[in-house]
Amino acid sequence: MLVSLCVSFFVAYVIYVFAIPFIEASFFNLAYPKKKILPPQLEMKWANRVLLRTCEFLFVGWFFYFGASIGSFLNVVAWRVPEGRTIVFGGSKCPFCDTRLSFIDNTPIFGWIYLQGKCRTCRLPIAPRYLLIEIAVGVVFLWLALWQLVRGGANLPHWSLAKRTGLVNIVLDPEWLLIGIYAVHATMFGVLIMLATANVGKKPFPLFYLALIGFGLASAKIVQPSLDLVAWYQPFSKFGFSNRSPFANPALSMLLGGLVGGALGWISSFAFARHFGAIVGRHWTLQCFLVGTVLGWQSEVTILMISLVVYGMVRSAYGIYRPPLSHWSLANQALVLNACFIIVALVHHSFWIQIAHLLGLA
Numbered sequence: 482m483l484v485s486l487c488v489s490f491f492v493a494y495v496i497y498v499f500a501i502p503f504i505e506a507s508f509f510n511l512a513y514p515k516k517k518i519l520p521p522q523l524e525m526k527w528a529n530r531v532l533l534r535t536c537e538f539l540f541v542g543w544f545f546y547f548g549a550s551i552g553s554f555l556n557v558v559a560w561r562v563p564e565g566r567t568i569v570f571g572g573s574k575c576p577f578c579d580t581r582l583s584f585i586d587n588t589p590i591f592g593w594i595y596l597q598g599k600c601r602t603c604r605l606p607i608a609p610r611y612l613l614i615e616i617a618v619g620v621v622f623l624w625l626a627l628w629q630l631v632r633g634g635a636n637l638p639h640w641s642l643a644k645r646t647g648l649v650n651i652v653l654d655p656e657w658l659l660i661g662i663y664a665v666h667a668t669m670f671g672v673l674i675m676l677a678t679a680n681v682g683k684k685p686f687p688l689f690y691l692a693l694i695g696f697g698l699a700s701a702k703i704v705q706p707s708l709d710l711v712a713w714y715q716p717f718s719k720f721g722f723s724n725r726s727p728f729a730n731p732a733l734s735m736l737l738g739g740l741v742g743g744a745l746g747w748i749s750s751f752a753f754a755r756h757f758g759a760i761v762g763r764h765w766t767l768q769c770f771l772v773g774t775v776l777g778w779q780s781e782v783t784i785l786m787i788s789l790v791v792y793g794m795v796r797s798a799y800g801i802y803r804p805p806l807s808h809w810s811l812a813n814q815a816l817v818l819n820a821c822f823i824i825v826a827l828v829h830h831s832f833w834i835q836i837a838h839l840l841g842l843a
């Protein structure tokens with residue numbers, strides 16, 4: 482299993498670094514047989530191109546694996562914090578036989594695959610949840626890196642595009658503000674995924690820790706006001722608010738976002754309580770609060786509305802083709818609702834600037 486993983490990694494590398502440029506060049510020569518000049522990405526020297534594409538390949542791998550490691554940590558947080566156990570001390574153990582996991586067994590993604598999802602000692606299954614969450618957080622971190630960071634923040638409303646874009650310019654010669662925005666947004670999505678996982682557990686995530694995370698993320702706005710991308714008074718700027726008025730304060734934006742998000746989450750959780758018992762309600766409010774404080778009340782309202790519609794569609798589609806969703810366990814239904822919310826939030830984030838234009842926010 483691990484060998485095949487290494488082989489596919491190597492094959493992907495060869496395809497990206499050698500095969501794709503070769504195919505591109507062949508197509509170009511076929512399309513313009515008389516042209517001697519190649520497009521810039523094919524014109525560079527062979528060795529330079531290998532170097533650049535190797536960097537790009539490693540960069541992609543690094544962001545994915547960085548996210549997977551964060552996901553691995555968040556998994557521990559999601560399971561230990563509600564139980565009142567420490568996350569700082571004590572390595573991971575098998576829940577059945579208490580065998581301590583070795584360094585290799587504990588490596589994100591590879592560890593699970595290496596063990597083939599079974600404990601080394603007692604051979605009882607390790608939940609695929611660990612693998613899935615590591616992959617999910619890895620994918621989110623990678624996606625935000627490629628779509629937001631490398632493109633110079635092209636998806637962000639009210640953001641003057643970084644003068645330089647591209648991997649080398651943003652990361653190797655750091656554009657710190659953009660990297661900060663990336664860090665805040667990536668962390669927010671990580672925590673959303675963590676809360677969705679914690680839904681499956683028996684105890685709720687303690688409010689205190691969450692408030693700490695929420696205010697930590699949001700207070701980045703107070704330290705660095707440029708993080709407040711859509712001011713709270715949009716789309717009502719015609720009432721005399723401008724970025725010069727004393728009310729145009731990122732702290733106000735954060736407070737209002739949290740209030741609106743928390744209130745909407747709290748109200749809608751009553752409706753869910755009827756469907757799911759208390760399973761969604763307890764973390765749902767906090768998820769809405771978090772999105773409100775970090776992205777602003779406008780994004781929270783948009784994401785909430787769309788995700789409810791999407792969830793309704795999934796429900797009815799599932800009802801048409803399979804036994805009705807009510808046959809699912811409550812925890813599974815809650816997970817589907819959470820997945821809808823997080824996926825909609827990610828799509829909204831990817832096209833934030835277009836959506837903001839559409840809604841008159843930018």
Ligand SMILES: [Zn+2]
Pocket residue numbers: 575576577578579580600601602603604605
């Ligand atoms: Zn075991």
